[in-house]
Structures are given as structure tokens and as C-alpha cells.
Amino acid sequence: MLYVLRRVLAAVFVMWAAFTVTFIILYLVPGDPALLIVGGDGGVQATPEELAAVRAEYGFDQPVIVQYFQALGGVLTGNLGMSYQMRQPVTELIGAQFGSTFALAMFALVVAVVAGLVIGGAAVYTKSRILSQLLDSLPPIGASLPTFWVGLVLMQVFCFQLGWFPSAGDRGFDSLVLPGITMAIPGAASIAQVFAKSLRASSRDDYVTVATAKGASRMRVFIGHAARNALLPTITVAGMIVAGLFAYSAITESIFSRAGLGMALDNAVQAKDIPMVSGIVLVIAAVFVVTNLIVDLVYPIIDPRLRRPGASKAVRLQRGLVEA
Structure with missing residues (x-):
């Protein structure tokens, strides 16, 4: 309680x-x-x-x-006021834009999680030292790439040259792919780095040695023991990424001319539309709060030790959170 x-x-x-x-x-x-x-x-x-x-x-x-x-x-009291710029209630304006940004953020999150887990897991699982070093080098590169540059490059190649995807607007799933990948790259880099580091630490624990000695296959030990425990700090990073996707959507939505909270926030800041900016920031903060609450509820499912009333601080440290 x-x-x-x-x-x-x-x-x-x-x-x-x-x-x-x-x-x-x-x-x-x-x-x-x-x-x-x-x-x-x-x-x-x-x-x-x-x-x-x-x-x-x-x-x-x-x-x-x-x-x-x-x-x-x-x-x-639930009244976010009237937008100075649009002369409409802020709640209505945010409600009209939220769905587009939410779909983009969730798509980007799925791409980031899948890519991060695959890259981080493959870097640890492979027996090839060269391949492992190559995969370990991808996250730092991905984290260092400017979002606007990635978006422009993807647009130039896949929109203007190949014509595979639309370059602007919201036309269904096809319009999600390029902006979603653009937003997902930094998150995937963070997840891959944390997951690989946690995997290497988990692989040296005693329970992995015991499972291997009992005759469990390398894949079973890797997925069923090492990877499961390595997911704890990885989930923490994924939870933090969610709010960041909403916050950073302004750049991506501007590049791809996609209406949403990000573009609305950018316009409101330039116009000094205080009610609109405050409302969008509160929505992003609420996403952050709800996401962290969900992460807290998922932890005990992954690690049953957290269900104990007297779960030690050492166990909480393993999941990536230090509580005073």
C-alpha cells in the first residue's frame, strides 16, 4: 500500500x-x-x-x-483553456491530433524493441567475434545519427528514388513506415546496448552454469534463463523511450508533413500559445507516468522474486531501478 x-x-x-x-x-x-x-x-x-x-x-x-x-x-478541473492561436478548446485540439501521434509512436516502439532485442541478442549469442564486434558497433552509430538527417535520407531513397512510400501526410500504414523507422533508431540503439550488456552479465551468473551442467541446450539456457533476466533493465529503457517518442515526434512529423501532437507542439511554441503547449506537455507527462506504472506491473511477471513482500533492494537494482 x-x-x-x-x-x-x-x-x-x-x-x-x-x-x-x-x-x-x-x-x-x-x-x-x-x-x-x-x-x-x-x-x-x-x-x-x-x-x-x-x-x-x-x-x-x-x-x-x-x-x-x-x-x-x-x-x-479538467479545463485546459482555449488555444490562443486556433481559438478552440485545447482538449478538442489535442484529441484530434492524439490518435495520429499515438499510432506513430507505437509503431516506432515496436520497431525499436524488436530491432534492439535482435541486435543485442545476436551480438551476445553469436560465436563469431567479428560479427559480435560488428553488431556491438551498430547501437553507438544509431544513437549518434541526427533524427532529421535520418528522416531526410530515408525520404530521399525510399520516396523520391524508389517510390515505395509516400513522402508526406497520413495515408494509412504506408505513411507510418518511414517516420516510424526514423523515430525508432535511437530507441533501438539504447535497447540493444542495455540488452547486450545485461545478457553478458546474466550469462556469467551461477544459475546459467547450473542449467548448462544439467544438460540444457545453449539456446534454451540463453532464452529461458539469461535473456529473461536481462529483460528487466531493458524494459525500463523501453518504458522511458515511450514518452521520448511523443516528445521527439515534432521533428519527424515536421519532416514528413504529418499532422500530430509533435507538429502541433512546434506550432504552439512558436506562437507562444501557452494553453496549447501546456496541454500537450501534460499529455506527454501523463504518457510517461502511465508507461512507468505499466512497467512496474510487468516486472513481477518476469521476475517472481519481486512478488515477495520483502523483495530486497538488490533484486530491485537488478531490474534497473534504485528506490530510496
């Missing part, structure tokens, strides 16, 4: 911190949102009286601390 309470309080803190930091950063960004609300993107000249009326309507004339608590109060 105490563990659940701590997780809930941590989730609440993460959501509050995400909202507060976003509000402060946007408040410090130069620019007057009242100008956008009055003039829009057409460059309409607003009179001082019109600007004053807008500032009074939206509370821009109030001290920043008052604006903060008004915005926070709206969030606590």
Missing part, C-alpha cells in the same frame, strides 16, 4: 513539475500572445484598446503568480 501511494505521489509531482516548468519557460519567452490573438497570422495592426481588452479577457494583465494559479486551477 505504501509503495502504491509513493508511486501515485510521484506521478502527481511529475505532472505538476511538467506544467510548472512549461509555464515558466513560456512566460519568459519574448513576445506578446495578445498580439497573436488579435492579429492572428495576417499581420493585422491592433489598437492599444483592442490589446488591452484582450489582456483583460485572458488575464494577461494579472501578475504572473495569479496567471499561474488560474491556469493550474483550470488543469485540476
